[in-house]
Amino acid sequence: MEYKITVIPGDGIGPEIIAETKKVLNQIGRKYHHHFSYTEVLMGGASIDAYGVPLTEDALNIARQSDSVLLGAVGGNVGQSNWYSLPPHLRPEAGLLALRKGLNLFTNIRPAILFDALKEACPLKQEIVGDGFDFVVIRELTGGLYFGERKTFEENGIRKAIDTLVYDENEIRRIARWAFEIARKRKKRVCSVDKANVLDSSRLWRQVTEEVARDYPDVELSHMLVDNCAMQLVKNPGQFDVILTENMFGDILSDEASMITGSIGMLSSASLGDTKLGLYEPSHGSAPDIAGQDKANPIATILSAAMMLRYSFGLEKEADAIENAIKKVLDKGYRTQDIMSEGKKLVGTSKMGDLIGAEL
Numbered sequence: 001m002e003y004k005i006t007v008i009p010g011d012g013i014g015p016e017i018i019a020e021t022k023k024v025l026n027q028i029g030r031k032y033h034h035h036f037s038y039t040e041v042l043m044g045g046a047s048i049d050a051y052g053v054p055l056t057e058d059a060l061n062i063a064r065q066s067d068s069v070l071l072g073a074v075g076g077n078v079g080q081s082n083w084y085s086l087p088p089h090l091r092p093e094a095g096l097l098a099l100r101k102g103l104n105l106f107t108n109i110r111p112a113i114l115f116d117a118l119k120e121a122c123p124l125k126q127e128i129v130g131d132g133f134d135f136v137v138i139r140e141l142t143g144g145l146y147f148g149e150r151k152t153f154e155e156n157g158i159r160k161a162i163d164t165l166v167y168d169e170n171e172i173r174r175i176a177r178w179a180f181e182i183a184r185k186r187k188k189r190v191c192s193v194d195k196a197n198v199l200d201s202s203r204l205w206r207q208v209t210e211e212v213a214r215d216y217p218d219v220e221l222s223h224m225l226v227d228n229c230a231m232q233l234v235k236n237p238g239q240f241d242v243i244l245t246e247n248m249f250g251d252i253l254s255d256e257a258s259m260i261t262g263s264i265g266m267l268s269s270a271s272l273g274d275t276k277l278g279l280y281e282p283s284h285g286s287a288p289d290i291a292g293q294d295k296a297n298p299i300a301t302i303l304s305a306a307m308m309l310r311y312s313f314g315l316e317k318e319a320d321a322i323e324n325a326i327k328k329v330l331d332k333g334y335r336t337q338d339i340m341s342e343g344k345k346l347v348g349t350s351k352m353g354d355l356i357g358a359e360l
């Protein structure tokens with residue numbers, strides 16, 4: 001079967017980790033007789049340098065017409081790069097937001113798993129970690145504060161700025177359904193996170209998730225306030241299965257979730273909507289400080305490609321094959337610098353890609 005993939009290498013370490021991911025995908029293609037074709041487009045800083053905007057209409061259309069989108073990372077050093085002297089709507093990150101919105105990718109799936117081979121890298125105490133944890137953050141991605149009306153202005157000589165947090169019930173319902181569907185395939189527990197003791201949007205969020213829950217009697221729904229959730233993640237992460245939350249809370253909690261795994265270089269993510277077309281990208285950023293040095297960990301991007309095979313193309317055994325190959329390489333002791341520990345074998349980006357390809 002032929003699959004058309006839009007590839008966005010992006011900025012910083014993006015091109016290197018994407019190159020390794022393509023190696024692995026091509027290996028899957030050879031082994032299982034699929035053909036992956038790639039169309040590269042620019043986004044973020046790379047697109048600003050070439051076209052003056054972080055995402056062109058052409059690039060968005062190419063993405064729309066493909067079966068799926070694979071992204072490296074976008075952005076640079078805020079303090080150093082000229083990209084950040086541009087107005088906000090022309091900065092690298094605006095390209096990513098426009099892509100999410102343009103493809104209607106309202107569901108963001110971010111797994112947080114404590115990998116067995118990397119337990120030493122977890123910054124939490126052993127008594128807190130216990131038997132480990134494996135949960136997933138489902139973040140609403142095209143609403144809330146990120147896309148509400150905003151402005152900066154002056155009133156009676158005082159500078160003022162406004163951002164608005166808006167959700168309608170349909171936006172809440174469709175993301176809640178995703179969370180329940182995913183929970184059904186896991187431990188059947190959804191923890192919906194909000195700030196219902198203060199925010200109207202959160203109170204509506206709570207109501208609607210409870211309505212949706214009635215269609216999923218086999219899944220247990222609980223609610224948690226976002227400040228408490230931030231605390232519970234470092235106190236008892238093993239309690240979570242599926243965390244469902246709005247855009248901004250999800251942005252913050254998913255960073256915290258990835259940090260407690262001790263291996264942000266290993267965490268994948270998927271963004272989906274109503275169709276099979278998805279956007280797959282590592283949870284980490286563009287790490288401009290190590291770009292071009294063969295130091296980046298390509299595993300998060302390779303795992304994102306595995307998610308693409310699973311969620312967009314329905315290729316379960318191929319996705320399993322990639323995940324198992326990664327486990328084997330880690331079990332053999334190979335590590336990139338971000339997950340290196342004593343007695344292990346340090347390898348670069350490209351070697352890591354080769355090793356995973358070879359296991360396939």
Ligand code: IPM
Pocket residue numbers: 093096251
């Ligand atoms: C993320 C990132 C983005 C976000 C930024 C780069 C706009 O932090 O994907 O979590 O806030 O959504």
Ligand code: MG
Pocket residue numbers: 251252255
């Ligand atoms: Mg973020």
